[in-house]
Amino acid sequence: MSGPSTSAATDAAALEPTPALEARDIVKRFDGVHALSRARLSVRAGEIHALLGENGAGKSTLIKVVTGLYDPDEGALLRDGEQVEFANVREANRAGIVALYQELSIIPSLSVAENILLGDQTPRSGGIVRWRALRQRAKAQLERIRQRIPLGKLAGELSPVQQTMVAFARALATDAKVLILDEPTASLTDVEIVELFSVLRRLRDEGVAIVYVSHRLEEVFELCDRLTIMRNGETIVTKQVADSHIDEVISTMVGRASGELYPDRTTATTDVALVVEGLQGRKVTDVSFVAHRGEVLGIGGLAGAGRSELLRILSGAQKHKAGTIVVDGVTLPHSPGVGRALQAGVALVPEERRTQGVVLGMTIRDNIALANIPSVSAAGVVSGAKISDIVRKGMSDLQIKARSAGQYVGELSGGNQQKVVLAKMLARNPRVLLLDEPTRGIDVGTKAEIYRLIRQLVAQGTTVIAVSSELPELMGMSDRILIMHEGRISGEVRAEDADEELLLSYCYGKADR
Known part of the structure; x- marks a missing residue:
């Protein structure tokens, strides 16, 4: 019985293509604590491979090991089946392994062409840059991904998706065969994401191996071929995306069922905590609403609808032209400033945490x-x-x-x-806590912790007003939902009565209030 089975397994293994990149049983310790414990990753040429896990699961550490930033304490790295060791990032790049992070290393003051052919890639003759050759090579890399970005334009003047494309072109200029992408869609619009996915599929078809790190599971199931899930520094599973589903991925990542993501709603009262009347800003137009103690008031809408501006005005971070803000019966001064708003008990957690929330x-x-x-x-x-x-x-x-x-x-x-x-x-x-995209760019497990924390706060009487671009999140975490369209409130609904079709109709201004 064991002979044929063993033979079949051996034959199947022989048919497996040699991975473009393989990490075998990687161990990495910091101050005696295991960040990675026998972690594994195997990525094939010509596939888009999702690397998933909660924040702290070990994904970033594993990427830093395979790109030469960290030396593994144990284990081995293989490139096209041969064991390799990288002393630094440059050596990994020379082996064709390039990582592009969420904060792109674009130099704003340099042109597109110069950004694409930085450093060793810059064509020189006798120490002098050969500008014509530089532009020709940069153009060739952009054409490879079917982009028509002006070569002489300063990179700092580009849109987020254009900057991402320039970063791709730079990676390809180094002859990247393994491309590692960390949250590449975090700052992109839906239209830009479609463009990005088209480029990634084209690179996959050329034989590039792509490691795709994202917390947006819908993207993974639309784009990726296989997935690897990590938890607590260990690799839990690798499988075909087609053989899995989102609920299974979530439960594997966090070690519990996905249905436990949102706590019960049991805290809203009828006591008024915040009254906003006739608020006018740059985009915000005649916005009025009431928020109650113990309530989570969700605010949705399309990009540019005025959601973030509304929170900035309420927090005193942005001046407004007209309207009143009343907190616990006390009317705030016109455009009170952040200090006065904080004294009144209104605090904002901004969307851009790295640039506005922390040092x-x-x-x-x-x-x-x-x-x-x-x-x-x-x-x-x-x-x-x-x-x-x-x-x-x-x-x-x-x-x-x-x-x-x-x-x-x-x-x-x-x-x-x-x-x-x-x-x-x-x-x-705070009496009123304003949250702008509180779970953007973080994993499912941490999202569950933040939802739990929000419910603890409102149970103590805090009022939470939360902006989210994700309709399922709005429905799951809120007691009541306001939708904005072109600066105005276009719809209001209790969360239990909401569905995505109704909320989307409000987002596009197509439903009556």
Whole structure:
């Protein structure tokens, strides 16, 4: 019985193509803690391979190992079946392995052509740049992905999707055979995502191996051929995308059923916490609504509908032309500014956490303390003990995964950076908490933690107003939903009565209020 079975397995293995890139049993420790524990990844030429897992699952560490940023403590890397070792990123690039991160390394002050052929790729003769050759080679790389971006245009003037395409062209100019993409659609519109997917499929058909890291599972099932799921530094499964489904992926990533994502709604009251009347801004036009204590008020709409501007006005971060804002019966001054709004109990967690929410070069402790100086000081003297108390509480309540409060925020995963922003604002005990895309770019497990935290806050009487571009999220986390269209509120519905078709009709201004 065992002979034929073994022979069949051997034959099947022999038919398997040699992976373009393989990581075998990779172990990586930091301060004695396992970041990777026998992690594995095998990517074939001519496939788009999704690498999935919660923040902290080990995806970023594994990518840094295969691209030469980290040395593995144990295990092996293989390129086209041959074992390799990379002392640095440049060596990995020379082997055809290139990673493009969410924050693209585009140099805004250089032209498109110069960005495509940076460094070793720049054609020179006797130390002098051969500009004609540079433009010809840059044009050839753009044509390879069917892009017509002006070569002389400054990269800083490009749209997000154009900058992404320039980064692709640069990678191809280095003869990349393995392309690793980290959240490539995070800043793209739906139309731009369609364009990106077209380019990725074209590269796959040329034989490029693509590792696609994304928290947007719908994209994975639309685009990718196979997937690998990691959890707690280990590789849990690798399989064909066609043989899986989203609920299975979620439960494998987080170790629990996807139906447990959203907590029950049991907290909304009829007590008025916030009244907005006739608000006018740059895009916001005659917006009026009421929010209640213990309520999660979701705000949706298409990009450019005025959702983020509304939150900025409420938080005092942006001036408004007309209208009134009343918090717990007290009318705020016209365009009160952030300080006055915070004093009134209105706090904003912005969408752009890396540029507006945290200081990446500061520690967790300093980031949280910086936003809470009044509460940790007396007579101009800052209390280290009080800082330690609020930092300890914030890290515990939000389950921030870090080596210590002294770790730099820039070293944390995206989900944990978002938790630091939340910890800063929650330490102020806000009456009204404004959340702009609170789960963008973070994994399903961390999303569940944030939804749980939101429900804990509203159970204590806090009012949460949350903007989200994801309609299922709006319906799952909210008690009531407002939809904006061209600066106005186009529809209002209780979450339990909502469906995606109705919300979309409001988004496009096609339904009556």
